[in-house]
Amino acid sequence: MAKKQFKAESKRLLGLMINSIYTNKEIFLRELISNASDALDKRHYLSLTDPSKKIDQSDLKITLTIDKENRQLIIEDTGIGMTAEEMEKNLGTIAKSGSAEFRAQLEKAENNIDIIGQFGVGFYSAFMVADKITVESLSVNGGPAHTWVSSGEDGYTINESERDAVGTKITLSLKEDTDDEKYSEYLEEYKIKDLVRKYSDYVRYPIQMEVTKSIPDPTDEKKTIDTKEMETLNSMIPLWKKPKSEIKPEEYNEFYKAKYMDWEDPARVMHYSVEGNLSYTALMFIPGRTPYDFYYQTYESGLQLYSKGVFILDKAKDLLPDHFRFVTGLIDSDDLNLNISREILQQDRQVKMLARSIEKKIQSSLEDMLKDERENYEKFFDNFGLNLKYGIYKDYGINKNKLQDLILFHSSKEGKYVTLKEYVERMPADQKEIYYACGSSAEEIEKLPVMSRIRDKGYEVLYFLDERDEFCTQIMRDYDGKPFKSVTAGDLDLDSAEEKKEKEEKAEANKDMLSAMKDALDGKVKDVRISSRLKDDPVCIVADEGLSLEMERYMANDPMAKGQGMKAVKILEINPDHPVFAKLQAMNTENPDRLKDYTDVLYNQALLIAGLPIEDPAAYARKITELMIRSN
Secondary structure, eight states: OOOBBOOHHHHHHHHHIIIIIIIIHHHHHHHHHHHHHHHHHHHHHHHHGGGGGOOOGOOOOOEEEEETTTTEEEEESSSSOHHHHHHHHHHTTOOOHHHHHHHHHTTTOOOOOOOOOSSSSSHHGGGGGGEEEEEEOTTTOOEEEEEEEEOOOTOOEEEEEEOOOOEEEEEEEEEOOOHHHHHGGSSSSSHHHHHHHHHOOOOOOOOEEEEEEEEEEEEEEEEEEEEEEEEEEEOOOOGSOOOGGGGGGHHHHHHHHHHTOOOSSSSEEEEEEEOOOEEEEEEEEEOSSSOOTSSSSSSOOOOEEETOOOOOEEEGGGSGGGGGGEEEEEEEEEOBOOOOTTBBBSSSHHHHHHHHHHHHHHHHHHHHHHHHHHHHHHHHHHHHHHHHHHHHGGGTTTHHHHHHTTTTEEEEETEEEEEHHHHHTTTTTTSEEEEEEEEHHHHHHHHTTTHHHHHHOOOEEEOOOOOOHHHHHHOEEEEEEEEEEETTBOOOOOOOHHHHHHHHHHHHHHHHHHHHHHHHHSSSSSSSEOSSSSOSSSSSEOOSSOOOOOHHHHHEEEEETTTTTOOEEEEEOOOOOHHHHHHHHHHHHHOOEEEEEHHHHHHHHHHTTTTTOOOOOHHHHHHHHHHHHTTO
């Protein structure tokens, strides 16, 4: 038969596809195996509906053959086969698919089956590695066999041929090796095995290949001889397709460790199926430890994507929100639209719907874990809590309502983790705000001057031990209507009405002294005032509303923020019940210059207690020495 030419648009698409559409050449085998699986699905369905086309299930298979001598890789199936007209229709026009029409017909029937792969674009991906493709096929519906041959853009021929078995045989004549591409690797057994395990391990039909194995030499026990043996390369039954009741916990654990390269069991397994407008099966895991590169840019998040058991994409990032990027696993869906190369998901309504469904399931699973497995949840939070906090303040807090009940804080109550809900539920009736304190450790926070007074009032304090904790609460602003309040910022309203009146009277009586102390600090503080938060300590530094002392300290240590001059508006608070207050009163009357020295020392002392640097440590040390000498 004379050579036929591809249609103009098909010819252009073929050239484009071979040279640029597929970024990973090895997926050609996945596409051809998908096509073969498609043909086997059709023959199996025909066998069930037409008694004259009956076939034993065990005869449905895919066979791979390596012919190194002729540089050929052969993919053969016992599927439905093709007539000459079907070859012309399915292989003569790129992106023309018999599968699409077959699916449309099945939608009218009561029983449906999965169809994977398609001739057309996927079939032509083989031209990335082959300079000639030969397709021999005999249709189950009778008629002679035919052979389709093409070397690419120059066209194709279809001729009648001899073939005894129903099905299709595709022979790829591989290209010669170049400096950039080693096509000969597709003639190696190990490479073909790896590709089948990677992309087609869960195709429902056996994928078989004759492989070389070493066995003991019957004539010499110390030697081995090579023999050929037919081996099934794929497992065929995906773990996620099995009923949960039939899967043991250790099977999940071993699957996770083998597939996702971890040596520890996962902290949690999420295995479920959804049916409806968008049907899919998910098998997802929360790792039991933090990956070493999790907080680096090199870390790649995302779920593996399968379509009817065929591996499509390794890291589908669009299926996971950033705040749950620690989740790993896979999604197997029949309903997703894939782009021309199957390598990238189209950004359509189905993808967004699937992502929302996955997010809700992860959210629900974490809530259950927090409720029913508190100890395990706390371990999980130690590993990934920072990522949840990041999710709260990312995008201006759009996800705060979803995540706020999942975050934990250590607290002054028994030193244990507490949720915001638990904190609010046990607040005293007279407490209006959620108190927190920042520090590098609980011990450091406990040493803050204000903590004695807080404990006396019976109030619980959340320990913000990570610099990002305060960023979270600034975005959240409040929880259950209770605003967050730093114990070292603003006006901490801890006094009773009588105590407030007494403090106001003392402030009025000592306003000249307080004003003189403020002037002595020469603009370093906004105000010097009587404190309502101190019990045993003489002085403390607090921040006015706005940037907190902790934020200033964080910014001072952040290389990106240095030099920006971000400072908290400071207020020096004096304890009127401490003996030093009487000393200050005396200095104000007897020796105003000495009051300035005392004020400077107390200010620097307050800075040190707050963990903030003092401007001139040497001058501070000299001032202390001078005061010690004068006191003698």
